[in-house]
Amino acid sequence: MSKIRIILFLLLCSNIKILSSFGINGPVKVDGGSLTGYTGDFSGIIDFSTKVVWKVTHGRFNNPLGPTSVTQTVGENIVVIIWDDSPEKGIITATVAGMHTVRLEVDINSVKDMHITDFRCNGNIVTNDVISLPLGQSGVIECSVNDLEYPITHLKIYGYRWDTPESWGRGTFTGQRTVKINYDATTGNGQKISVTPIGYGDVLGNTRTVTIKRETPAPPPFDGNIKNVTITSNKTYNHSTLFVEDVIIKSGANVIMNGYESIRIVPGFTAEQGSTLRIYNGFAPKIQIRSIIDGEEGIGNDMGLGLDKDLPKLYQNYPSPARSITTIPCIIPEGMRNAYIHLYNLMGVLVQEIPVISIGENRIDINTSNWTSGLYIYSLVVDGRIIDTKRMIVSN
Numbered sequence: 558m559s560k561i562r563i564i565l566f567l568l569l570c571s572n573i574k575i576l577s578s579f580g581i582n583g584p585v586k587v588d589g590g591s592l593t594g595y596t597g598d599f600s601g602i603i604d605f606s607t608k609v610v611w612k613v614t615h616g617r618f619n620n621p622l623g624p625t626s627v628t629q630t631v632g633e634n635i636v637v638i639i640w641d642d643s644p645e646k647g648i649i650t651a652t653v654a655g656m657h658t659v660r661l662e663v664d665i666n667s668v669k670d671m672h673i674t675d676f677r678c679n680g681n682i683v684t685n686d687v688i689s690l691p692l693g694q695s696g697v698i699e700c701s702v703n704d705l706e707y708p709i710t711h712l713k714i715y716g717y718r719w720d721t722p723e724s725w726g727r728g729t730f731t732g733q734r735t736v737k738i739n740y741d742a743t744t745g746n747g748q749k750i751s752v753t754p755i756g757y758g759d760v761l762g763n764t765r766t767v768t769i770k771r772e773t774p775a776p777p778p779f780d781g782n783i784k785n786v787t788i789t790s791n792k793t794y795n796h797s798t799l800f801v802e803d804v805i806i807k808s809g810a811n812v813i814m815n816g817y818e819s820i821r822i823v824p825g826f827t828a829e830q831g832s833t834l835r836i837y838n839g840f841a842p843k844i845q846i847r848s849i850i851d852g853e854e855g856i857g858n859d860m861g862l863g864l865d866k867d868l869p870k871l872y873q874n875y876p877s878p879a880r881s882i883t884t885i886p887c888i889i890p891e892g893m894r895n896a897y898i899h900l901y902n903l904m905g906v907l908v909q910e911i912p913v914i915s916i917g918e919n920r921i922d923i924n925t926s927n928w929t930s931g932l933y934i935y936s937l938v939v940d941g942r943i944i945d946t947k948r949m950i951v952s953n
Contacts, residue, residue, distance in 0.1 A: 581649055581661040588666045588707035589642025590757030595661070597634040597651050605632035610652045615643040615665060621758075642756040644669045666708055668756025673765035675703035676752070686767045688750065691774035695742045701735035702765065705754050714762075716755035722748045722769070731755070746771035781816075788812055806832040822912040823895075834914065869893065871937035871945035874923075878952035881926040887919050887937055896939045900949070903932055913937075925951050 583595035597609060610628050616638045617623040627636065631653070640647055640663070647663040676683045679699050690698070705714040719736055720729045724744040738750070748769050754762040781796035787805045792812050799816035802823045806812055808831035814820055820836055828834055872886040889896045896913040898921060908928075913919050928951045936946040 579651075579653060579657060579659045581651055581659055583649075583661065584663070585661065586664045586666070586709070587640050587647070588709045588712065589640055589668065589760070590707070590712065591710050592637060592639050594635055594637050595649060597631075597636075597659075599631045599634055599653060602631045602653070605630060607631045607654050609634070610655075611636050612650045612652075613638055613647060615645060615647040616640045616649075640665055642667050642669075642758050642760040668705070668714060668754050668760055668762035671705045671714070671754060672763050673702045673705070673752065673754065676765055676767060677701045678767075683767050687770050688767050689770045689772055690740055690745065692746075692771040693742050694774065695740060697737050697739050699735065699737050700750065700752070702752055704734065705762075714754045714756060716759075718753045718755055718761065720749065720751040720753075722750075743771070745769045783814075801826055805829070806834060808832055811835075822914070826895075826912070826914060828914045836911075869896065869937060869939045869944045871898075871935075871947060873947055874935070874949050878950040879923075879925045879928075880952055881924065883923055883925055883949065883951075885921045885923065885935060887913060887921070889913055889916055889919060889939065891916050894940050896937065898935055898937055900933055900935045903934075908933065926953065928953065 580598045581595055582598060584593050587593050597611075599607075599609065607630060608628055609631055610626065611618070612626045614625070617625060618627045619637055619639075621639050623639070629636070636649075638647075638649070643665050644667045645665070647665055648660060649663065650658055650660045652658040676686075677700070678688050688698070690696075700719075702717070706712060707714075715733060716731055717734055717736075718729065719727075719732055719738075721727050721738055722740075722745045725738065725740050727738065746769060749766050750769060751764050751766040753764040756762055779794070779796055781798045781800055783794060783799065783801045783804055785803045787807060788810050789807045790810055792810065793815070794813070795815045795817075797817045797819075799814050799820040800823075801814070801821065803825040804827070806828040808829045811833045813835045816836070867890050868888070869890055870888040874883045874885045876883060885898060887896075887898065893916070898911045898913060900908045900911070900923075902908055909923075911921060911923075913921070930951050930953050933949040933951060934946060935949055937944040
């Protein structure tokens with residue numbers, strides 16, 4: 558009897574030694590939602606019917622709704638686990654015959670490890686997490702984020718939770734990585750648009766949030782047309798071609814018109830006493846026209862002006878020859894609709910058309926520093942009729 562006890566003791570000790578070398582074989586890095594197989598190394602167990610209890614955390618055996626614990630025999634040493642999407646480690650344990658337990662730790666790639674790095678609005682990258690939308694206008698914006706995927710299986714994230722202003726009608730909804738959102742004309746300023754990836758098992762990942770800024774849209778680019786406007790303060794207009802119609806420049810206003818190619822002023826233009834208008838042309842001399850009404854800044858009787866203000870008159874420029882700056886005096890009577898001074902070279906090419914915008918005595922300064930030396934002709938044209946023509950000598 559004592560011999561039998563000794564043999565059983567030796568067998569038990571032998572089994573304990575074998576059990577200490579047991580283990581679990583399989584992947585130690587998995588994706589959430591992935592299906593992986595594991596085997597138990599139970600070599601040395603003579604009886605294949607010996608029971609093994611398998612347990613798992615953050616996973617299920619056999620299917621997504623399967624148990625977290627199964628009992629099998631040593632002969633059935635394979636288990637299949639579908640992993641949850643979890644930022645915590647999964648733990649697999651196998652207990653043999655209720656005596657010895659082995660375990661394996663598994664790292665799980667979770668949607669919580671992923672980040673939305675590229676948020677676009679209507680195809681443009683959103684900077685500083687701010688979306689600007691025009692106040693007073695409604696419309697549709699297309700929001701999109703970068704692709705996200707699990708790194709091992711390369712399964713893409715297809716579900717995203719979007720949170721938008723309730724006043725826009727959609728609120729919170731589930732969509733794909735690109736959605737179209739309607740916005741109204743007035744609401745949403747300071748509110749948020751958030752997007753959160755949804756991983757396996759509806760686990761929510763990291764949220765990306767942008768702020769909505771409703772602001773008055775910038776005015777359209779200046780098209781060169783100055784129409785139906787009253788100018789009461791300092792103003793500068795720059796365009797390749799300026800067109801001026803039905804414009805009133807009030808007293809005290811200082812206006813600069815810079816037309817790189819041309820400036821056209823049609824009837825209906827008025828510059829009140831005390832206003833100043835400067836006209837510049839990039840391809841012709843610079844001109845300054847001052848609004849001078851009846852002695853406010855008179856040219857003086859020594860020039861022969863003011864003797865008869867009922868008739869339009871053109872006077873000889875001074876100094877003559879012109880060097881850098883020359884002045885053309887003229888008189889425009891009341892009741893005249895429009896008046897211009899035309900300057901031509903000897904080839905008959907119109908060098909400059911200058912509107913005379915004030916009634917009474919006028920003195921127009923012309924910068925001739927960039928002109929070619931030679932003879933020029935200038936005319937006063939009032940209401941479409943040539944009043945007088947004179948010669949101008951330029952000597953630079």
